[in-house]
Amino acid sequence: MDGTLLDSEKLWDIAVRELAREHGRELTDEVRHALIGASGPNALRMLFDGIGLDPSPQTIAEAGEFLERRVTELMLGPIPWRPGAKDALAMVREAGMKSALVTNTKRSLTEYGLDTLGRDFFDTSVCGDEVAHGKPDPAIYRRAAELLGVDPGDCVAIEDSPTGSLAAQGAGCGLIVIPCEIAVPEAPGRVFRESLIGLSVDDLRVALDARVNLSAAARDRA
Numbered sequence: 001m002d003g004t005l006l007d008s009e010k011l012w013d014i015a016v017r018e019l020a021r022e023h024g025r026e027l028t029d030e031v032r033h034a035l036i037g038a039s040g041p042n043a044l045r046m047l048f049d050g051i052g053l054d055p056s057p058q059t060i061a062e063a064g065e066f067l068e069r070r071v072t073e074l075m076l077g078p079i080p081w082r083p084g085a086k087d088a089l090a091m092v093r094e095a096g097m098k099s100a101l102v103t104n105t106k107r108s109l110t111e112y113g114l115d116t117l118g119r120d121f122f123d124t125s126v127c128g129d130e131v132a133h134g135k136p137d138p139a140i141y142r143r144a145a146e147l148l149g150v151d152p153g154d155c156v157a158i159e160d161s162p163t164g165s166l167a168a169q170g171a172g173c174g175l176i177v178i179p180c181e182i183a184v185p186e187a188p189g190r191v192f193r194e195s196l197i198g199l200s201v202d203d204l205r206v207a208l209d210a211r212v213n214l215s216a217a218a219r220d221r222a
Contacts, residue, residue, distance in 0.1 A: 001103040001113045003160040003180035005085040008113065009036060011074040013181075015067050016047060022066065025051035033182045037135060037161030040064060040106055040128055068109065075112035082180070084197030088158075089121040095201050100144040102157070104128035104135050104164075123148055136163045138170030145171070153215075156207045158196070165190065172215075174207035189214035 003009040016035060020027040031050030035043045044063050048055035092099050101122045103110055106129040114125070124147040128134035131143055145152040157168030160180040168175045169189060176199075177184045177192050186192070191207045193199070 001101055001105060001110065001117070003036065003082070004158055004164075004178065005082055005089070005101075005117060006113055007080040007082050007180075008075070009181050011071060011079070014074060015070040016043075018070060019063055019066055020047070020051050023051065023053055025053070027051060036181050037104060037159075037163030040067075040104070040134070042134065068106070071109055072112065075109065079113065079116045081116075082178075083195040084199060088196040088199040089117070091199060091201070093121060097201075098123045098148045098150065100148055101125035102140055102144045104140070135167035136170070138167050138172075141168055141171035141173055145173075153211065154208070156204045160184070169211075172211070174204070174209075174211040176203065176207045188217070 001008070002012060013032065016032065017027050027047070028050070031047065034046055034050070038046060041060070044060050045055045048059065048063070053059065089099070099122050101110070101114070101117070103113075103125070105113070105127060107127040110125065110127045114122075124144065126140050126144045126147065128140065131137070131139045133139055141155070141157060142152055145155055148155075152172040156174040156176060157164070158176045158178065159165045159168055160178055161182065162184050165175060165177055165184055165187075175190050177190050178195060179192075184190075184192075189210050191203075191210050193203070
C-alpha cells in the first residue's frame, strides 16, 4: 500500500520525524530509509536504536500511539496515488484475477488507505498486526494466498521496498519491484519497472516466469 499504490510514505516521513523531535532528536535519512517497509514494532525499535534512546516497552507503546494518532490525522486528508496504480488495479479486475492488499501497516490505519484505494479492487487484505511477524517474514504473503485460495507460487507481488521484496520472494511469489523512496537491490527472480503505468497481464506472466526459472535453477544447484 504505502509507496506502492499510494504515495503515503511521505505521510509516515512527517510522523516519524516529528516523533524523533518529541524526544529531542533529529532523524537522519539513513535511519529513516531503514524504516521503510518495516513492520510497526520492528520499525519503532529501529527508530529508537537509530536516535540513541532506550526502546523500553513503555516508550515503544507511547511511540506507537503517537504515530497512529499522527498518521491518522494525515490520512484524513487526500492521499495521492502512485503513478499508474489505479489503472493497474482496474486491469487486474478486468482480467478476472483475484487480488489482495498485503501491507505491514496495521489494520486501523490500512482502513484509511482502503477508503482512497477502493475496497472493490481487493478480494481480501492482510495487515502487519494480523500475522505473528510482518515483512520481511513471508508469513503475511502466505496468509494472503491462503485467503485467496491460491498457491503463493501462482501469485505476483508488487513491492517498492527491500523488506517487502524479501517477504514476497520468501513466500514463493513472483515479484515486480517498483522502487519508490529507496533503492531495491537487484536479485535473481526480481522484475523491475519504473512505475505501474501500462502494467499488463503479460507483465505479470513475465514475473511468474522469472520465479519459475529461479526455482528451476535452485533445484539444479541442489
